[in-house]
Amino acid sequence: MTKPPASSDETGYAREAMGGHAHDDGHDHAEGHAHDHSDHDHTHSHSGHHHHHAPVAGQGRAFALAVTLNLLIVVVQAVYGVLAHSTALLADAGHNLSDVLGLLLAWGAMWLTTRRPSARYTFGFGGSSILASLANAGLLLFACGVIVAEAIGRLLAPAPVAGLDVFIVATIGMVVNGFSAWLFMRGQEKDLNVRGAFMHMAADAVISAAVAVSGLVILFTGWAWLDPAMSIVVVAVIVYGTWGLLRDSLRLALDAVPPGIDMQRIRDFLAAQPGVIDVHDLHVWALSTTGNALTAHLVMPAGHPGDDAVDAMVGTLRERFEMHHATLQVDLGTTSHRCTLDHAPHAH
Structure with missing residues (x-):
């Protein structure tokens, strides 16, 4: 699964998948957006207070x-x-x-x-x-x-x-x-x-x-x-x-999981959230020597839980698991939604 791209014409607005309301997230690049498809919602959500660890003072x-x-x-x-x-x-x-x-x-x-x-x-x-x-x-x-x-x-x-x-x-x-x-x-x-x-x-x-x-x-x-x-x-x-x-x-x-990050604990946390029946395409990598990024698909048949619920998940990922840039995609489970990276053919 590739890192989420951002085109040059993105405005830095986040849209609620359910209500269609736009609001400014305070960044000069698109850090959160949702696309309302006919059968599922993709919510790339970020906390409004999202930031990386600043270098130690002095x-x-x-x-x-x-x-x-x-x-x-x-x-x-x-x-x-x-x-x-x-x-x-x-x-x-x-x-x-x-x-x-x-x-x-x-x-x-x-x-x-x-x-x-x-x-x-x-x-x-x-x-x-x-x-x-x-x-x-x-x-x-x-x-x-x-x-x-x-x-x-x-x-x-x-x-x-x-x-x-x-x-x-x-x-x-x-x-x-x-x-x-x-x-x-x-x-x-x-x-x-x-x-x-x-x-x-x-x-x-x-x-x-x-x-x-x-x-x-x-x-x-x-x-x-x-x-x-x-x-x-x-x-x-x-x-x-x-x-x-x-x-x-x-x-x-090489985008390996940073030292000290427990992938299973993160997966268990996301899987335990209300409405989530499956977690897949979970990826974690380092953005710097002090900042980490995460992407994951959450299968939620009942649909998008609302921005407050997603913001709470992102906040916990940041505070408890040191994920400073988290992108969560909500799937209804009607298709597999598997990314090509996880199913790439093995070299012989």
Whole structure:
């Protein structure tokens, strides 16, 4: 079943299927409409207070501060990485640079999600946050690959490392990255994109801590091989933590049911509504990293239950099940009304 289209000439009015009364729903694109057919009603209903989760307050400032701090760290680590002959510092600088790019992606996506829908992008630009989180995960894994390649080269040809310089610079990096991770901590449970930024900063803090320890050990033992070896160990930890972010981002990009959404509970709720004898063509997907959409057919032989009843269902779907854009179609059950997607032929 395809996502509900909206043509460029739709006026943003919702019509009651039974009474034929039109009213403005407050949007600049058609979010609700009903077509009165001879044998059934299709009601695409939305609550008048329909909206998506707004970005967590202060996230814009958090991104700006994190980007600025990480740019400074990149410069300091790159300079001292060359001066101290430290692969770990240079790798950490490269990783921090990838984080700056990732933060800029996430920041831009967050801004796009605040833009209003248009005639062409009727669902708005929330999908950009999913693409950004996917790019973030890919960027982090790519940075890990670069670090491993450089570390292997240094293991094969160890070079003297200025342990004290490594320790001081890495400690500063650990503090800055830890502070940056803290900036995103409160928003990372609600937004996959912010979670990506949090993981980038947290991973950097761990890397910097490991590099600082290795610098201290090298200072007292002269074990130059420890510097690249520590880089490889930290990369393994980062890859392990990033895999979940990559998996969730890819699933959302493919319109999979968002994590934490229980389809059976939603189906049971709709099926339990007065007058509903069957629920079919139930689809749920992510509009963004914070907003979800739902479409479903409700078979109601007695006909449309009225806007108040449908609005109540939509309200519950939003509050209880986090469905921020719900479209419910009422069928009388005189035909199957099955969408072509559910009955598409299987590839052999």
